[in-house]
Amino acid sequence: MNKLRYFLLLLPFFAGSWGNSKPQSWKLIWEDQFNGPELDTTKWTKIPPNKADWGRHMSSDPQCYALKDGHLFLRGINNPDTLKDPRPFLTGGIYSKGKFAFQYGKIEIRAKLECAQGAWPAMWMLAEHDKYGKYPRNGEIDIMEHLNYDSIIYQTTHSWYTLELKQKNNPPHGGTAGLNIKDFNTFGLEWYPDKLVFTLNGKETFRYPRVKDVDPSQWPYDQPFYIMIDQQLGGNWVGKVDPAQLPVQMIVDWVKVYQ
Numbered sequence: 001m002n003k004l005r006y007f008l009l010l011l012p013f014f015a016g017s018w019g020n021s022k023p024q025s026w027k028l029i030w031e032d033q034f035n036g037p038e039l040d041t042t043k044w045t046k047i048p049p050n051k052a053d054w055g056r057h058m059s060s061d062p063q064c065y066a067l068k069d070g071h072l073f074l075r076g077i078n079n080p081d082t083l084k085d086p087r088p089f090l091t092g093g094i095y096s097k098g099k100f101a102f103q104y105g106k107i108e109i110r111a112k113l114e115c116a117q118g119a120w121p122a123m124w125m126l127a128e129h130d131k132y133g134k135y136p137r138n139g140e141i142d143i144m145e146h147l148n149y150d151s152i153i154y155q156t157t158h159s160w161y162t163l164e165l166k167q168k169n170n171p172p173h174g175g176t177a178g179l180n181i182k183d184f185n186t187f188g189l190e191w192y193p194d195k196l197v198f199t200l201n202g203k204e205t206f207r208y209p210r211v212k213d214v215d216p217s218q219w220p221y222d223q224p225f226y227i228m229i230d231q232q233l234g235g236n237w238v239g240k241v242d243p244a245q246l247p248v249q250m251i252v253d254w255v256k257v258y259q
Contacts, residue, residue: 026106026258033254034072047093053235057091064092072252074231078243093230101128101224105259108188115149116248118241120232125225136163139220144187147238152176155198155206160217175206
């Protein structure tokens with residue numbers, strides 16, 4: 001059998017593995033169970049503050065972080081020292097930028113979300129490199145966002161296509177899913193070359209497909225992305241923060257990535 005014929009025979013198998021059908025089994029390639037006494041800095045970095053709505057209160061202050069009984073606590077707090085730092089609130093968040101990124105596969109994060117007015121916990125992913133230019137050219141995948149005391153989460157994609165070209169319904173770029181906010185829940189994403197499948201507790205909740213005959217910026221999801229998990233506070237979307245309802249925290253049990 002010549003090499004070309006052998007390749008053509010195998011081609012349907014490889015296409016099926018990452019096309020319309022799911023892999024027959026997932027293999028765990030990366031995880032953190034948060035069992036250590038300190039944050040594993042070979043996997044994570046504390047997110048520094050930035051000018052974005054979500055990041056203006058980000059801090060490395062130890063009061064925003066704790067590890068206990070196999071859980072990571074990311075906290076939003078009232079700033080105890082506004083002379084040292086004038087910001088009214090401080091928030092904790094971690095990302096794997098520069099330490100771990102992946103392209104295609106499955107990610108699941110088990111966590112419990114606490115509620116407060118102005119609380120905005122999020123689990124999301126951004127591109128490791130600027131393959132197509134600056135944000136939002138490389139896209140954003142929001143595995144989970146929660147607002148205030150809502151009984152739903154938001155699962156969304158953002159890109160040049162959705163934000164600048166305003167193509168938010170061709171196809172729909174986000175959905176919601178109901179959950180019991182008092183429980184630990186598993187927030188997930190299955191990522192293929194032709195679709196993003198969002199999940200909650202192992203069940204599909206929303207799907208964003210790659211579509212043909214539209215602007216190429218509709219699908220920047222063909223490159224490695226890194227993981228972000230943060231307890232955000234305040235902003236135009238979530239509204240003002242009630243200081244009397246702080247501290248608030250996201251309690252993360254584990255993060256697992258499969259391919």
